[in-house]
Amino acid sequence: MKITFPHMGNVYIPLKTFFEGIGNEVVVPPLCSKKTLEIGTKIAPEFACLPLKINLGNFVEAFEKGADTIVMAGGIGPCRFGYYCEIEREILKRQGYDFEMIVLEPPKGHLFELIKNFKKLFKKDMSSLINSAKFAWKKAIILDSLEKAISKKRAKEKIMGKTDKVYRELLARIENISEEKSLEKFDQEVKEKLSEIEENQENPIIIGIVGEIYTVLEPFANLNVEKQLGELGAETVRNIYITDWVKGNLFPNFLKPKDHREVVKSAFPYIGHFVGGHGQESIAQIVNFSKKSFDGVIHLLPFTCMPEIVAKSAIPKVSQKFQIPVMTLVLDEHSVEVGLRTRLEAFVDLINQKKKRRTFSNEMFFGS
Numbered sequence: 001m002k003i004t005f006p007h008m009g010n011v012y013i014p015l016k017t018f019f020e021g022i023g024n025e026v027v028v029p030p031l032c033s034k035k036t037l038e039i040g041t042k043i044a045p046e047f048a049c050l051p052l053k054i055n056l057g058n059f060v061e062a063f064e065k066g067a068d069t070i071v072m073a074g075g076i077g078p079c080r081f082g083y084y085c086e087i088e089r090e091i092l093k094r095q096g097y098d099f100e101m102i103v104l105e106p107p108k109g110h111l112f113e114l115i116k117n118f119k120k121l122f123k124k125d126m127s128s129l130i131n132s133a134k135f136a137w138k139k140a141i142i143l144d145s146l147e148k149a150i151s152k153k154r155a156k157e158k159i160m161g162k163t164d165k166v167y168r169e170l171l172a173r174i175e176n177i178s179e180e181k182s183l184e185k186f187d188q189e190v191k192e193k194l195s196e197i198e199e200n201q202e203n204p205i206i207i208g209i210v211g212e213i214y215t216v217l218e219p220f221a222n223l224n225v226e227k228q229l230g231e232l233g234a235e236t237v238r239n240i241y242i243t244d245w246v247k248g249n250l251f252p253n254f255l256k257p258k259d260h261r262e263v264v265k266s267a268f269p270y271i272g273h274f275v276g277g278h279g280q281e282s283i284a285q286i287v288n289f290s291k292k293s294f295d296g297v298i299h300l301l302p303f304t305c306m307p308e309i310v311a312k313s314a315i316p317k318v319s320q321k322f323q324i325p326v327m328t329l330v331l332d333e334h335s336v337e338v339g340l341r342t343r344l345e346a347f348v349d350l351i352n353q354k355k356k357r358r359t360f361s362n363e364m365f366f367g368s
């Protein structure tokens with residue numbers, strides 16, 4: 001049995017560590033590319049959301065590398081994700097692929113099914129399960145702080161592209177680390193490598209990234225929006241990182257962080273109940289980011305994404321009330337990086353002008 005799973009940003013690194021640790025052979029699909037999307041678009045229904053198309057492309061590319069079993073997360077709630085595994089299974093079977101699909105449903109309401117399916121992947125003893133879960137979790141924590149640090153550096157780097165070069169090298173290193181000791185050394189190495197990148201003196205603007213989880217986490221799907229903003233001198237902070245995804249999808253409710261539930265409450269005046277996906281979180285985080293004095297927010301959603309369409313309808317009110325500029329970007333297979341760049345440049349320009357005006361009037365009234 002050679003297992004595979006879809007890409008979603010750097011999630012593949014801790015997932016590979018975990019599944020290998022409990023005794024599986026893992027085939028990671030090639031990183032998402034134009035080819036991946038082309039394959040998925042050809043075999044998916046036209047109005048399926050972008051993540052499904054990219055997922056299908058990932059699976060076909062993984063089959064070409066020898067994978068024969070797909071591990072997929074299940075879902076509940078009013079959004080199409082809950083049907084993803086069934087639809088993907090049908091589409092791929094019709095294309096003639098012979099494979100098994102193991103669906104890991106969220107614990108809420110599916111605990112026995114989750115245990116039954118998970119047993120198919122569990123080929124070692126209990127201690128290997130605990131150790132690999134701990135090891136994978138440590139990698140996920142390091143990846144989260146690496147991603148945050150990279151975004152800070154990118155916005156200030158003196159030589160454009162230097163931060164991303166270091167980032168790529170570090171990702172390749174952490175993927176292959178198989179011992180806890182080396183992981184501790186790696187953490188130190190990250191700090192050293194990042195401190196070597198020369199910085200400009202200016203304070204960058206800070207832009208929050210919210211929206212549908214897949215488009216927020218997968219740089220190919222969001223056309224490298226964080227990298228592009230970094231090149232324009234903006235630091236980015238996301239509403240979700242890898243560990244948040246794990247907590248939200250794999251932890252039972254009582255283990256979910258309290259502060260997250262608190263943040264979601266700030267969406268209630270605009271969206272009073274769960275609308276599926278991360279629709280409510282998107283609104284809550286715009287409120288949260290504005291309270292933290294962020295300069296602007298980018299809201300990402302795949303074309304036809306239902307929860308984020310609901311969120312989008314509430315954004316004008318939130319943006320006006322909290323005086324924070326929000327730009328929504330709808331992504332599909334026709335979106336291109338060049339087109340996005342022009343819009344991002346205009347958005348960053350607008351924020352910089354707004355900031356200058358504010359500084360100017362502060363100086364006029366209060367002195368500098």
Ligand code: SF4
Binds near residue numbers: 079080214277302304
């Ligand atoms: S959250 Fe949006 S993009 Fe994701 S599965 Fe649901 S509808 Fe599709």
